[in-house]
Amino acid sequence: MVPLYALETRGITKRFGALIANDQIDLTVKPGEVLSLLGENGAGKTTLMNILYGLLRPDEGQILVGGRPVEFRSPRQAIDLGVGMVHQHFMLIPAFSVAENVVLGMRKKTGAVISRTRLRSSIREFSHRYNFDLDPDARVGDLPVGLQQRVEILKSLYRGAQILILDEPTAVLTPQETGDLFRVIRHLQGEGKSVIFISHKLNEVMEISQRVTVLRLGKVQGTVETSATSPAELAKMMIGRDLAAPSSPRTGGYTGPTLSLQGLTVRREGKEACSGISLDVWGGEVLGIAGVDGNGQNELVEAILGTAPVASGRVILDGRDITGKGPARAIDAGLALVPEDRQTRGLIMDFSIAENLILESHRAAPFRRGFFIDEAQVNRFAAGMIQTFDIRSGGGASAPASSLSGGNQQKVVLAREISREPKVLVVMKPTRGLDVGATEYVHRRLLEERAKGKAILLVSSELEEIKGLSDRIAVMHRGAVTGLVWPDVSEEDLGQLMTGAKTMLSALGPRGGGEQ
Amino acid sequence: MLEPLFSLTSIIALLSSTMRTTAPVLLAAIGGLFSDRSGVLSIGLEGFMLAGAFAGFVGAFYSGNLWIGIAAALIAGMLLAFVYAYFSVSVGSSQAVAGTGLVMLAAGATGFLNRVLFRSSGNFVRVTPFQPVAIPGLSRLPIIGQVLFTQNVLVYLAFALVPLTWFILYRTALGLQIRSVGEHAKAADTVGLNVTLTRYACVLVSGALGGLGGAYLSLAHANTFIEMMTAERGYMAFAIIIFGKYNPWGAMGASLLFGLADALQLKLQVAGVPVPYEFLLMFPYVLTLAAMVMAGKTTAPAALGSAYKKN
Ligand SMILES: Nc1ncnc2c1ncn2[C@@H]1O[C@H](COP(=O)(O)OP(=O)(O)OP(=O)(O)O)[C@@H](O)[C@H]1O
Ligand SMILES: [Mg+2]
Numbered sequence: 110m111v112p113l114y115a116l117e118t119r120g121i122t123k124r125f126g127a128l129i130a131n132d133q134i135d136l137t138v139k140p141g142e143v144l145s146l147l148g149e150n151g152a153g154k155t156t157l158m159n160i161l162y163g164l165l166r167p168d169e170g171q172i173l174v175g176g177r178p179v180e181f182r183s184p185r186q187a188i189d190l191g192v193g194m195v196h197q198h199f200m201l202i203p204a205f206s207v208a209e210n211v212v213l214g215m216r217k218k219t220g221a222v223i224s225r226t227r228l229r230s231s232i233r234e235f236s237h238r239y240n241f242d243l244d245p246d247a248r249v250g251d252l253p254v255g256l257q258q259r260v261e262i263l264k265s266l267y268r269g270a271q272i273l274i275l276d277e278p279t280a281v282l283t284p285q286e287t288g289d290l291f292r293v294i295r296h297l298q299g300e301g302k303s304v305i306f307i308s309h310k311l312n313e314v315m316e317i318s319q320r321v322t323v324l325r326l327g328k329v330q331g332t333v334e335t336s337a338t339s340p341a342e343l344a345k346m347m348i349g350r351d352l353a354a355p356s357s358p359r360t361g362g363y364t365g366p367t368l369s370l371q372g373l374t375v376r377r378e379g380k381e382a383c384s385g386i387s388l389d390v391w392g393g394e395v396l397g398i399a400g401v402d403g404n405g406q407n408e409l410v411e412a413i414l415g416t417a418p419v420a421s422g423r424v425i426l427d428g429r430d431i432t433g434k435g436p437a438r439a440i441d442a443g444l445a446l447v448p449e450d451r452q453t454r455g456l457i458m459d460f461s462i463a464e465n466l467i468l469e470s471h472r473a474a475p476f477r478r479g480f481f482i483d484e485a486q487v488n489r490f491a492a493g494m495i496q497t498f499d500i501r502s503g504g505g506a507s508a509p510a511s512s513l514s515g516g517n518q519q520k521v522v523l524a525r526e527i528s529r530e531p532k533v534l535v536v537m538k539p540t541r542g543l544d545v546g547a548t549e550y551v552h553r554r555l556l557e558e559r560a561k562g563k564a565i566l567l568v569s570s571e572l573e574e575i576k577g578l579s580d581r582i583a584v585m586h587r588g589a590v591t592g593l594v595w596p597d598v599s600e601e602d603l604g605q606l607m608t609g610a611k612t613m614l615s616a617l618g619p620r621g622g623g624e625q
Numbered sequence: 626m627l628e629p630l631f632s633l634t635s636i637i638a639l640l641s642s643t644m645r646t647t648a649p650v651l652l653a654a655i656g657g658l659f660s661d662r663s664g665v666l667s668i669g670l671e672g673f674m675l676a677g678a679f680a681g682f683v684g685a686f687y688s689g690n691l692w693i694g695i696a697a698a699l700i701a702g703m704l705l706a707f708v709y710a711y712f713s714v715s716v717g718s719s720q721a722v723a724g725t726g727l728v729m730l731a732a733g734a735t736g737f738l739n740r741v742l743f744r745s746s747g748n749f750v751r752v753t754p755f756q757p758v759a760i761p762g763l764s765r766l767p768i769i770g771q772v773l774f775t776q777n778v779l780v781y782l783a784f785a786l787v788p789l790t791w792f793i794l795y796r797t798a799l800g801l802q803i804r805s806v807g808e809h810a811k812a813a814d815t816v817g818l819n820v821t822l823t824r825y826a827c828v829l830v831s832g833a834l835g836g837l838g839g840a841y842l843s844l845a846h847a848n849t850f851i852e853m854m855t856a857e858r859g860y861m862a863f864a865i866i867i868f869g870k871y872n873p874w875g876a877m878g879a880s881l882l883f884g885l886a887d888a889l890q891l892k893l894q895v896a897g898v899p900v901p902y903e904f905l906l907m908f909p910y911v912l913t914l915a916a917m918v919m920a921g922k923t924t925a926p927a928a929l930g931s932a933y934k935k936n
Pocket of ligand 1: 151
């Protein structure tokens with residue numbers, strides 16, 4: 110007899126000190142079902158998933174797999190009972206090959222001595238079955254994120270997962286890769302497997318799942334059939350109010366080019382990653398950079414910051430030439446940067462939230478007093494930022510960044526960079542991992558900064574975000590700017606520009622900017 | 626006077642001696658490799674060696690049996706390693722501090738006990754060292770027979786450990802486990818591997834092999850215990866692992882370079898070259914470190930030196 114639920118939790122509660130991350134959670138997953146889990150940043154989604162995977166032990170409550178109560182002391186038991194998890198921040202070993210990552214910890218299956226040929230062919234076969242197209246010998250660190258994610262999924266499937274947990278899998282994917290992932294999910298569903306899908310994007314939730322469970326402040330807010338709900342209703346359940354429609358009132362005018370890239374060429378590993386890029390970002394303007402990931406956007410940003418070698422061309426910030434002068438000079442000149450990877454570039458995970466918030470300004474007033482750091486000032490500042498940006502930390506400003514939920518980590522980086530009052534703000538995927546409410550807030554903040562006359566360079570692979578916020582859009586393809594267009598550009602044109610099928614350079618300066 | 630240095634017999638003798646000067650460092654380096662690959666800095670090797678040198682000598686001297694000395698050296702090295710593992714893995718203290726602290730402890734304790742046990746008696750105490758064992762057939766090969774196949778058992782063991790370690794690290798599930806813990810402890814944890822246990826085991830192996838390397842010095846080289854007789858060979862082993870790119874074959878190459886320089890230096894001392902002997906003593910260390918600097922960058926295991934705390 111097939112049990113009614115593949116997985117069930119009853120009254121799961123988990124506390125971190127005074128904070129109740131999960132409060133009496135009842136959750137059910139049916140066999141062959143995709144269940145979405147929705148909730149604000151810090152609502153307790155990842156915590157709950159870690160409990161289901163045996164990484165955390167609940168303080169109270171029960172887990173049932175296939176109708177039988179179980180107790181997980183470590184992921185080992187969860188794995189043995191067919192639970193697999195792809196973590197929000199991947200758990201892969203970059204220095205290892207795909208094959209090594211997949212069979213790690215599977216001595217029962219591989220035997221004490223690992224036969225490389227047998228391993229290789231079995232992984233090829235598995236990879237083929239799900240259309241993954243993975244080379245077992247490739248070094249995982251060399252793979253793009255989309256493929257790394259497949260390695261993570263393969264890892265779980267190889268262990269015989271019947272219930273697969275995907276924690277914000279689409280946050281790192283391009284729209285096309287998301288489509289591929291959805292095909293994989295449907296394939297798994299066809300094999301009778303269950304999937305728990307976490308995402309902040311309501312349209313994805315609507316598309317892929319049969320039921321949605323909403324968490325709010327650690328509690329289950331409700332579970333609904335996807336066919337009987339709407340994105341607006343889900344948002345309301347999640348944040349407890351209606352979502353304001355995004356608006357971008359134009360207030361200030363354009364104040365002339367603040368950031369000027371003049372024929373910038375960057376070489377990486379012998380290849381030209383950026384070829385002769387010339388762009389002006391005006392004060393009071395958001396210039397969006399669209400393009401498929403890996404078309405030179407990272408190198409361009411690194412060249413502006415001064416961490417990638419510039420082969421030729423110049424970076425002028427507010428009249429100062431900062432080409433190749435390094436990050437300290439660039440920051441002094443008025444640059445702020447929100448990097449793509451918050452965990453390795455944006456934050457020092459072992460440092461406290463307060464320390465992370467003053468990382469670049471600790472050397473100057475008001476945080477420095479003589480030779481020392483003025484703790485009182487730092488704490489006051491941190492408390493203010495935590496409030497303004499709604500950073501939800503159980504342990505306050507002195508808790509380490511690593512104790513924050515993914516979205517709240519992102520808010521720390523944003524708070525630090527925006528609060529420095531830079532002249533130029535470079536933001537890469539600023540709302541990656543943020544819930545709908547926080548996304549709305551960040552978008553509003555960026556537009557406010559624009560109104561204050563800041564020049565904003567927005568790099569994102571989400572077209573909706575780019576079109577909604579930008580005054581002009583530059584499209585990058587293979588290291589070159591193939592398009593410079595207005596935000597009312599058609600999806601079709603944008604698609605062609607992104608694949609390099611055509612070029613279109615119409616928006617050379619902001620509308621009306623030339624009259625300044 | 627220098628001329629006989631370069632005759633064929635002289636070169637054979639030098640190479641044969643190189644095998645013996647290499648063995649103690651190589652043993653320690655192979656042990657340390659396990660520790661490093663599991664993510665725990667092998668900075669306590671010097672202490673494990675000293676403890677092994679002393680315990681090995683005491684065991685062999687009082688029992689009259691070299692193998693009892695070896696057993697004592699293994700135990701002494703592992704005991705010290707256990708303390709190190711406790712601080713670096715369980716407590717999560719700074720590994721550099723815990724490791725060097727233990728080296729000082731070993732130096733003080735072996736020096737003190739040595740005086741208590743032997744110095745007061747006034748006579749110079751010795752053991753009959755490990756003797757060369759000629760491998761039947763192979764030892765009669767020209768040149769190679771002398772150099773490679775007429776050595777004591779510890780030399781054979783040291784070199785046999787190289788391919789064995791390579792096989793364990795790169796061809797077995799256990800090796801994959803060790804390396805994964807050293808690269809990304811949390812990733813290992815999420816697939817159900819026991820990070821703490823793995824690291825303890827690897828540190829104990831480094832204690833055992835470090836102790837063995839130390840016992841080599843007292844039971845196969847000097848035939849007695851002398852205070853601080855390891856002469857920083859444990860620290861050299863620590864550097865040699867890096868120089869050897871965290872790979873047993875590399876460690877063997879680097880150890881051989883050190884061993885060759887050491888053998889040459891000994892020979893020059895005996896030949897009485899007119900250079901202050903302190904400079905000759907320095908030579909192998911300087912050469913190995915210089916070679917290491919020139920070899921350029923190596924990639925250490927990503928989690929090397931950082932403790933892992935579960936939630
Ligand atoms: N190890 C920890 N120590 C202290 N607090 C923690 C720890 N892990 C999580 N928390 C807190 O528990 C709450 C829930 O975090 P969790 O990571 O489950 O959120 P989430 O719903 O996954 O959010 P996001 O969408 O941002 O990923 C947060 O307030 C977080 O700060
Ligand atoms: Mg999360």
